[in-house]
Amino acid sequence: MINGRLIRTLVVKDVTLIFKNRFFAFITVFGLVAYVAIYFLLPRSLNDTLALGLYAPAVPDVLRERLSGDGLDLTLVDSDAALQAGVLAGDYPVGIALPADMLAQVQAGAKPQAQLYLTAELPPELKEAYTVLLEEIAFLVSGQVLTIEATETILGPDLAGRQIAPRDRMLPLLAVIVLLMETLALASLISSEIEGRTLQALLVTPMRVQDLFVSKGLVGVGLAFGQAMLILIITGGLSRAPVVLAAALLLGALLTTGIGFMLASVARDMMSVMAWGVVTLIVLIIPALMVLLPGLATTWIRLIPSYYLVDTVHRALNFGAGWGAVWQNLLVLLATAVAFFWLGMAALRRKFQ
């Protein structure tokens, strides 16, 4: 039978001790401010326009009209030298110079040479995109039309015109970091109680081991969940699918609290909690990086328990996904959270003995 008075006493004691630890008090308060600041400093919209400098002495008007559509920021220059200067000055990442006699060469059946200027910092995938663009321009200049007609069909949510802003891609990562940082505070507290033998003193009072686990669990889940929710509230993230998000974060807090118990069972002091915690943090944030950089997605990432938290938070936050879309994620998250919490308790119980 759980004793409410004992639980309340232990929870108050634990929260007091966590905030008496200057490092974790600082991390908690500073973290909250820093994460919110990072969110608001990141761009609120995604600029997906390709900028291009073009030197083409014989550009037909029709080409200008065709190129000045959505998604391309075209700058026409008067000379090859001006084109290169614009690239170096960062006015546009790529410059294309077409020969003055390009049309004549094409008509004569020759292969005109076009020049592509780019900086070393240009990512390879963008370089590829500009090369394709050059080929497209070459077709337009030569008056030829592609013999393939392409039809676009958007699968899943159509993000045209409402791409996910970097700050919103960042939120799942912030949520995982917040959950784990608060858990590290709990792990450090438990570890110090084991090493300082204060738990030994608690265990010769009417308090039972299960009271201890319930109170530690409440502190761990409460702090982690509370701070993650606070960040979502401040950043406006709770405006879409708030109940799904709350459920995901609650299960995530349970999961990380279980991990915190495990860390406490292997660590000897705050430094070793931090050392183990950083390793754990790196593993747990990999799924969040997948949201930031979608190209990283691989199937093994689903083996990391935080994947189901991150994916749910991402889909609920950025696409407004409801229960129907994420219930499988939540089910797996619940199972792993319960399993980790139970394993954490077992590891700690062994350490107590």
Place this chain on the structure above:
Amino acid sequence: MAQAVIIAEELTYHYGDLTAVNQVSFSVAEGEILGFLGPNGAGKSTTVKMLTGQLQPKGGRAIVLGQDVARRAKRVQAEIGVCFEITNLYEQMSGADNLKLFARLFGVRDFDVDALLKRVGLDGRGQDRVETYSKGMKQRLMVARALVNRPRILFLDEPTEGLDPASAQAIRSVILEERARGATVFLTTHDMVEADKLSDRVAFIDRGEIVALDTPRKLKQQYGKRLLHAEVELPDGRLVLRQVVLDQVDTSQAMARLFSEERVITIHSEEATLEDIFIQITGRGLT
């Protein structure tokens, strides 16, 4: 005879192949102070852990306040106070907050923290963080913490080890006050002088077994020899020592001879210490 509140029946505990406590049996009466003496590693702390429900005995059983500790540890722990050998206080909390925390855990109503702090000589320092306390102050706070629930039995594990005389004396006074209140005290120590001063009975434990258990007086009578040391002056002016064994059949004749035949300069009696007796019984000292 007062009722026994601690009964150990063939208590046994071993860590792997090492037998720490081997079939130990004894009882402690209500209101009694039992000194539990032995060198480091003799099995004192393991015995205390079994009596206080921190360890499950591998054999035998511990009955405390009429309850089998292994089965009803929490019921027993609600009525006892334990002061550990190693300081285990919440160092970042104040002394008063440490005591209040444990008072709440024990469900003590109307807890007077200031009175308890005053009892152990920590009045005026209650609001300071424990990490600022000296070793003696921390130990006094440990004793105070063991008293928050007005325990019927007080288990004290080396409560005065390494303390300054003032702190040690403060703790001894508290122990005697608790006995006067009617509490039973189980005092684990390897300080034989302290045990002799405080204990109604003492138990010697060595290599996990109790080798002697009785009042200090009876142990001294049984194992020790009372001696009389006399310093006498010889005719040539030299000083020599003479020794008379007391409580012997011919003691009075030996005394008479000493005073009639020699010039006695100084005289004093000496009785065996508990340490002498421990060495006599076990063949080794306490350290």
